[in-house]
Amino acid sequence: MCKRQSRSISSWLPVAGTGLMIFVIAFPAWASLGGDSASIQADQLQMRGTRQTIPAESYTVHEIQAATGVVVREYISRDGKVFGLAWHGPWPPDMRQLLGSYFEQYVQAAKAQSVSRMGRRPLMIDHPAFVVHLSGHPRAFAGMAYVPGILPPGVRAEEIQ
């Protein structure tokens, strides 16, 4: 189990440094975009699942596997801010919980995109304050979000996945 997980995690991470370590912590946790790492503890009742902490060069990734099959990765900077999120699973996650203070702006932006042109296509919101992507289809959704203003120096948005 652990071996399989560590392989899958490392394949997702562009590992710049050496000695990637994974701690498997069997308690639930969840933080909101732009929030600090304390919010992980505050929100931990929201999602039943297991959490892994993966230290990288200039940030830490918390991976939460929920009972619903949704996997969320939270990217937390050295100063404790959640600067990015990525998720995938059969159904969309609780976006209000994930996006926190950005949720209402996201809802407005998603609505604006949906009325801009008729059609069913990936949702891509490139707001100056935040970026959100959602794609896929029933039984296989994927998405990511980040706050450009708090990306740690040298970290590319591409790393959030």
Added chain:
Amino acid sequence: MRALRILFIFAILPAFMFLCSCGGGSSRSSSSISPSQTITTSGTNVASISVNGGPLGNYDDAAFASVTVCVPGTSTCQTVDNVLVDTGSSGLRILSSALTVALPQQNASNGNPVFECFPFISGYTWGPVQTADVEIAGEKASSAAVEVIGTNTPVPSGCLDFGLPSSGTLDALGANGILGVGLFAQDCGADCPTTIYYECPSSNCQGISESLAQQVANPVSLFATDNNGVIIELQAVSGGEQPSVSGSLVFGIATQSNNALGGATVYTANPTSGNFTTTYNGTAYPESFIDSGSNGFYFLSSSVSGVPACGGDASGFYCPSSTANISATNQGTNGTSRTVNFSIANADTLFGSNDSALADLGGPSSMSAPYFFDWGLPFFFGRNVFVAIQGQNAPGGTPPYWAY
């Protein structure tokens, strides 16, 4: 007359296109057209479909069908036209504003009515789960659970928290409903979370675990015969764009003389996600899929594909200065793989016409990893695409699969 037109499309037109391509310059070759395509137009298992802009005339690259719903066991029926044909989902959803017959409500064991919030990336559908005999062509799904969308019942927080827009009106949906004829027999599956189905007493809906038997069903899987899948057969688009394109939705795979697998290659899909692998430029993207309900070729990002993205009104699409030719390889979980060639034209230019069938419309699927290919409706032009339903028997492989 019709025979003459088909003869023109499949015999004369390819020759004409060949002549065009000799001239070089602005070749508008669309997704590689199979010269051997035959579109079945007769049979009790054949429904006609059309890519025609839909009921509002503003829906590019979407196929529409007519579906008849009846109060179960009665002749009280209504035919609903302009229903979007979607191989990316399973189950029939109809706008309440388009429905005039009163269908019986599905209730939970405690008597409370069952509702559903079904998420699509373009928006959620919310409304009561009701029961209907669903009739298409000569086929009938008896007592199928369907979703009636856009009713006034307050939307629960578990649904709103997806953060998606509502698809509960004609203006939002661009169709009178969605006919999900995808890879699965039910819309949600065995591990359906409690954010999809709800029981709704007079106030305060509560999320429930809906059993497979009660879930909104792919009507094809409930047909008495021809129930192992469908074939979407759409004409090729001549010259890259046309006002409309017609075709057929054929039920069953190798169940009749008109729905043989023939020379089609089977690509099995991941039985959990319904995805397969597309490889582009040496990189494999294992979360790719074929979806008639996506209205373009959506793939990679502008930086990875090298195709410039549009700004302004056409934001979300690709806008190359000259038509870009793309080659990618699809691979099923059964290991079969074949290359697909397609073209991407400037979406700004395409949207400037009044045409609704756009062979070369596409856009990025995301702006950053993980990337994937969403083979949307343009993939179906000029190519018969088989969709085999999980749990059924079909030739050439174990469903869920696509074949083309």
